[in-house]
Amino acid sequence: MEIYATLIAITESGLRLSVPLIFACLAGLWSERSGVVDIGLEGKMLAAAFAAAAAASATNSAVIGLAAGIIASVGFALIHGFAAISQRGNQIVSGVAINMLAAGLTALVGNAWYAQGGRTPPLEGDARFQPLTWPGAEIIDQIPVIGPLYAHILSGHSALAYCALIATILSGFVLARTRFGLRLRAVGENPAAVDTAGVSVTKLRYAAVIIAGVLCGFGGAYLSLGQAAGFLTNMTAGKGFIALAALIFAKWRAWPAFWTCLLFGLLDAVAIRLQGVVVPGIGQIPVQAIQALPYLMTVVLLAGFIGKAIPPKASGLPYVKER
């Protein structure tokens, strides 16, 4: 039973760790399916995390914090959109610029406003998204085997975690079943086809970039208002990049993206759990080796197990009318 309890604990922690990945991965999915490569997921999440924490600490409202996070992230997304879509600039350069800008600005402004080494003041109560406990969770928890599943896996996450699930359902549905989704899938593959069909390539791509901004806003707010209690310098710690790897792994599809991010979250949880553990015959595994696990997995899986991952054909290419 102790092993089972451990498994439940790891899964629970894995779920929590995967939430920001899911948001970022879906953000990347929207952006890249429209033909705009977005390596600025990291920066957008970081900006959102800071803005959310700052607004929540000022207003003592998590919802206002979330709104601020979304606004900040969409702001950065629009900068990327302007550079990549309107100015037809290099999308990688623009994404890198956003990452650097976000990392620098959040640390600088955080220090200037709060003078706590880049942190925002700790948040509590209504300024955070508290875990939602489902009805009867404590009682059901007593039931062997399935009880903990309900109490710890289904119940007990912050509202934003459930939003990640909803975002996946919505993304999958909108892409597959709606007019907007069809046009968006088309524009990432052959923008000229969309243009000749009388649909604006620019508008579609801006819409996608803004959706990516909103999703990164949720991801960032989750980090500072759900997972942690306030903003820490560079608290995204590469999650935006892991999300990009997950996106390739998932071949740019919504549900596979969801499952991939869950897998990466679980690996992360396992890595945390294994720190300091002595494995028989090997000894203590270095922390760094464990932390590298998700990345190693990514490389190994990408190299051999998922077949060829073909990105949207027009992704990364600015659209210029020919002739």
Add this chain to the structure above:
Amino acid sequence: MAGQAPAISLSSIDKRFGEVRANKDVNLTVARGSVHGIVGENGAGKSTLMSILYGFYEADRGEIRINGNLVRIRSPKEAIANGIGMVHQHFMLVEPLSVIENVMLGAEGGAMLAKGEAKMRAALAKLSADYGLAIDPDAIVGELPVGLQQRVEILKALVRGAEILILDEPTAVLTPDEAEQLFALLHALAGQGKTIVLITHKLHEIMAVTDHVSVMRRGEMVATLETAATSPAELADRMVGRHVLLDVSKGPAHPGAVRLTVENLVIRDAHGSLKVKNINFSLRAGEILGLAGVAGNGQSELLEALAGIIQPTLGRILLDGDDLALTAPTPADRRTHGVLHIPEDRQRMGLVSAFSAAESMILGFQSEVAFGSGPMLSTEAVRAHTETQMEAYDIRPRDPSLKTSKFSGGNQQKIVLAREIEHHPKVLLVGQPTRGVDVGAIEFIHKRLIALRDAGVAILLVSVELDEIMSLSDRIIVMCGGVITGERTPETTNDRDLGLLMAGVTERAA
């Protein structure tokens, strides 16, 4: 039908791109229910004119009337609303999507796809029945053969209620059989009162399918003729503005010793799929061997293997009896052994478009003593060499320092031609020598190739243009699906026979 307004009436259309006037005071009238051809050399302004009609560009000046009504067409959307549909030379299809999704794109009929999809399926079924345009609506477009992809493009236009259908070089990618099917369809559509505008540079197509033909030259509309009252020769002369010899005059070949022998050649591409499946042929000095086939049937891979760019999986290539894999494995070695190559895609393999003409002129031969000493290039020597070549091959403008990309297709091709021919080939591998080249330059290139043959060079000519194959070759082999489906001589074959071989039909071949 007297007094009925024409389907399309363009008057005094002017369009300028920077310094270039792409359309100068162009007038065009197209009668409803007719098939109207537009011919002209590359850069004559045909595509610009049609892009204006389809709303890609707005004319600087001029009027567009559709069915007699003055309209402004500022976007493809407005063109579609005016009943204009266009089938582009490079299909405007989204390959990973299904046929039905491609057809629906931009005409979904509501925010949710489900409802519009049912209607669209019904509309497709009706069109299929009316015109014999059968297609599986759930097939993935990228997996369809080119002929069917084009059908999807036509269906896209018809489903949107197009009354005027513009086709830009529609037969460039089709087999002769597929092209005939397309022409039958165009006639059927015209019979139903639809108006067809056909842009092409193939004069025999104009003669076969159109009712009227308009000729453009350097942005101007120089003539509109009744097809029945004109001839390919007259059209060619009007396109170029001087007398052009369409038929290449050549004497009989005097084939000498066997130069190049290909034995049991098998080629796999980078993805491991079989592109060339065990082919054998030989090429003699002083003959032109034409290799016909629809693009993508292994000709490109064969050419690249002969030139040493890719390695064959199995089989041998012999030059004068020596195995080239041993004596000259790389493209550079082949060049020094007298196997020279005019690649199919000059932009990608033949030239560096950002280089000056002088630099492009010595590509691959830059280490020759004549062009400098040691690691240093002598700019003067290269320049002087280029000037001589430009004179000899009539490359215009005669400016060695002009960027390669600034030359027209025909002049770029002449740069490649001059460079390779000047190095005394024993064997000349020629891929699509006149693709995207204007009529005047085609004449020049063809004459050169004949002269080389008469001088004893062994020439392998790979072309998708049957006319070119028929008029230049002394012998013809046809490839389909990586195998040689037949060998002919121009005297004993015709377009139809070759077309069957290109489609892989061998049993009926005589």
